[in-house]
Amino acid sequence: ILCGRCGERMTVRYHSREGRLWPEYVCQRDGIEHARPLCQRVPGAGIDQAIGELLVEAVSPMALEVALSVQQELQHRIDEADRLRQKQVERAQYEADLARRRYMRVDPDNRLVADSLEAEWNSKLRNLSEAQQERERQREQDRKVLSEPHRAAILALATDFPALWRDPKTPDRERKRMIRLLLEDITLLRGEQITLHIRFKGGATKTLTLRLPLNSWQLRQTNPDVVKEIDQLLDQYTYPQIAAILNQRGLRSGAGKAFTSRFIANIQRSYSLTLRYDRLRKAGMLTVEEMAAALGICRQRVTVWNRHGLIKGHAYNNKNDCLYEPPGENPPRKAQGIKLSQRALIKVVSQRIEEVQCEA
Structure with missing residues (x-):
């Protein structure tokens, strides 16, 4: 490198x-x-993978070409060896014919020379027979070497390298x-x-x-679509509620973990999302002090009235602190001698009666 x-x-x-x-x-x-x-x-992780794929891509046709070349080379060598053995047979045949002619021309009365030429002729015939047998034996072996299974084995060399390279055991x-x-x-x-x-x-x-490979923090980064969803949910829900909604939908963080209130808060800070408090204030919601001043009551009574439904508050943090909708033209007032629970109940009943009368 x-x-x-x-x-x-x-x-x-x-x-x-x-x-x-x-x-x-x-x-x-x-x-x-x-x-x-x-x-x-x-x-180096991506580099090693790219080099491996390149080698597999480059070596596969090369291996096939080499395999075919090996097969052709084997056939050429076998043919060349068979030609040499054929020449040996022809030479043995020539020497046997020459020995036969010498024996046929000898004087029968000269038994010593005749016996010698006969022995030489027999020796040449044995050499001829051995050369012929050797050629047939080698041709039979060559046919086995170039049989279909051997051809398939040679062609299989083209796939050996990719299989070996990709084998996890290598x-x-x-x-x-x-x-x-x-x-x-x-x-x-x-x-x-x-x-x-x-x-x-x-x-x-x-x-x-x-x-370039992503950094570890980028690999664990939350999906942008999830961040966009959190931004939209902040209009209506607090951090714990948003975490519960996302988990119910089966969504997970970039690290594959379930959402928590703290994680939602981190997302809000990291991506500079508008705080729920600021969203509610922009929508015209009042603080507890402003609501108390508008109704002419103390801060504690604002909280009590919100709990009993006389006014409507919207929580903006995990402590259930609220901003409140403006009281409007007909705000609730103090009513001595009537419990708050009864005031809320009377209101609901009166609405129900009005609805029935309208339907009639």
């Missing part, structure tokens, strides 16, 4: 995270030798060995993107461009 800025070799660091080792390529030669800042550092050190056999070097340059200049053995080159 070479640095795309200074050309020096980069080193690899491994970080343990979630039970796995994650590589990081670092150019630190100047830092080691001259105490200078790191030239560049590049996260150790990383074996993958590194395969990379060293196939690649000359890789140059990394980190900018807005990660650029890889890859040089294969033999001179072929390839350039890849990868997106």
Whole structure:
């Protein structure tokens, strides 16, 4: 691995995270030798994956081509060996014919020469028979070598590399060995993107461009759609209510956890969402002091009247502190001798009676 800025070799660091080792390529030669800042550092997980896919893509047709070449080479060698054995048979046949002619021309009365030529003829015939048998035996073996199962085994070489590379049982050190056999070097340059200049053995080159991996906080970031939903819910609900609504809908945070009141508050601050208090004030709601002044009562009585339904308050925090709707033209007033619960009940009953009369 070479640095795309200074050309020096980069080193690899491994970080343990979630039970796995994650590589990081670092150019630190100047830092080691001259105490200078790191030239560049590049996260390696995406790089390793991209290199692996490139090798699988590049090696598969190469492996198929090599497999076919091997098959053709085997056939060529077998044919060449058969031609040589055929020449040996022809030579043995020639020597046997020559020995026969010599024997046929000898004087029968010269038994010593005749016996010698006969023995030579028999020897040449044995050599011819052995050469013919050897050729047939080798041809039978060659037919087995080039049988359909063997052809299929040769063609299967094209799929061995992808299967081996993607096998989770293959150790990383074996993958590194395969990379060293196939690649000359890789140059990394980190900018807005990660650029890889890859040089294969033999001179072929390839350039890849990868997106920079997200930081850990970005990986755990809450979905923007959920943030938008929280912004809308703040118009009507408090933090605990919003958390309950989101959990009921099956939504989860960026870390995959259920929502809580504290998490909703963090989202509101992180994304500068308008506070529920400010939303209610913008809608014309009154504080407890303003409501007390408008009704001519104390702050405590405002809370009591809100609890009994004489006025309408809207909670804006986890403590159930409220802002109140303006009392309007006919605000509630003090009524000595009548309990608050009875005042609310009378109001409801009167409404019910009016509705019945209208229907009649």
